[in-house]
Amino acid sequence: MEFLQRTGGHFSVEEIYRNVHKAFPSIGLTTVYRTLEVLVEMGLVSRLDFGDGKSRYELSSGSGGTHHHHLCCTGCGRIVDYQEFLEEEKKVIKNIEEALSRKHNFQINEHQIQFLGLCYDCRPKEAK
Amino acid sequence: MEFLQRTGGHFSVEEIYRNVHKAFPSIGLTTVYRTLEVLVEMGLVSRLDFGDGKSRYELSSGSGGTHHHHLCCTGCGRIVDYQEFLEEEKKVIKNIEEALSRKHNFQINEHQIQFLGLCYDCRPKEAK
DNA sequence: TTACTATTGATAATTGTTTTCATTAATATT
DNA sequence: AATATTAATGAAAACAATTATCAATAGTAA
Numbered sequence A, B: 001m002e003f004l005q006r007t008g009g010h011f012s013v014e015e016i017y018r019n020v021h022k023a024f025p026s027i028g029l030t031t032v033y034r035t036l037e038v039l040v041e042m043g044l045v046s047r048l049d050f051g052d053g054k055s056r057y058e059l060s061s062g063s064g065g066t067h068h069h070h071l072c073c074t075g076c077g078r079i080v081d082y083q084e085f086l087e088e089e090k091k092v093i094k095n096i097e098e099a100l101s102r103k104h105n106f107q108i109n110e111h112q113i114q115f116l117g118l119c120y121d122c123r124p125k126e127a128k
Numbered sequence C: 001t002t003a004c005t006a007t008t009g010a011t012a013a014t015t016g017t018t019t020t021c022a023t024t025a026a027t028a029t030t
Numbered sequence D: 001a002a003t004a005t006t007a008a009t010g011a012a013a014a015c016a017a018t019t020a021t022c023a024a025t026a027g028t029a030a
Helices: A002-007 A013-023 A029-042 A086-104 B002-007 B013-023 B029-042 B086-104
Strands: A045-049 A055-059 A069-073 A079-082 A107-118 B045-049 B055-059 B069-073 B079-082 B107-118
Touching: A002 A013, A002 A055, A013 A029, A013 A055, A029 A045, A029 A055, A045 A107, A079 B086, A086 A107, A086 B079, A086 B086, A086 B107, A107 B086, B002 B013, B002 B055, B013 B029, B013 B055, B029 B045, B029 B055, B045 B107, B086 B107
Parallel strands: A069 A107, B069 B107
Antiparallel strands: A045 A055, A069 A079, A107 B107, B045 B055, B069 B079
């Protein structure tokens, strides 16, 4: 948690492990996996998937993380966090959340929005 | 493609393989993986991740699939597709898409929205 | 018909994640 | 304190989805 708070980013288990292990060499990879599982269950951490085969974890917005969404380049995997333009979203999202919640009898805890596309570098040059 | 069109659902590679292989026994698993990769690249198929360790694929809305989003139960993995309430989204999403596109110089091809929560069965009974 | 290239599927290799299990730490009970 | 019991830990093995390899086949060009 301290690492995720300090950096504010989204990281793979391996990355988290390397960092935590540096400060606390006794902590093993399995414990990192287990702890992240619990933190996600508790709602303190969110699991993300950007399609490169490994899960990423970040502080959930409910527990001090910034409320933001992601813009993913399907070419190189580059991820841009954005938190501008969120105001417009909020009302709509909240409405949908309530309607869905009622209609499908779900207790909704979180939402994720991703835009997928190609960054400038990955776009074919005739599309630039 | 024919299978995804006919069913209109989201399936794992294994599920797609089993179905395609039944009709065309000569087609192997590797080819299914390879073909899906190409279809995704072409924008005809979307890859989804519901956090159970395997990717799902569905017809992209651009190529005849219904435009819908997903409501995922983090307890049992149940997925509800919804396409109601999308009208409200559309305008907002379109605005954000344009703004993001301009600001970060991305060519945005697709967006994904997921609501995560607990379905009625998975909710602890004191929360019912 | 022949030479060359691209596609295929079976298998092996890889890799992120989960299980197993003996060890250690923590807690409860004398 | 000393002991018994339970829970947490990490190393290694097992697992599963995906990717790479490669010989065989199909397709195309000469």
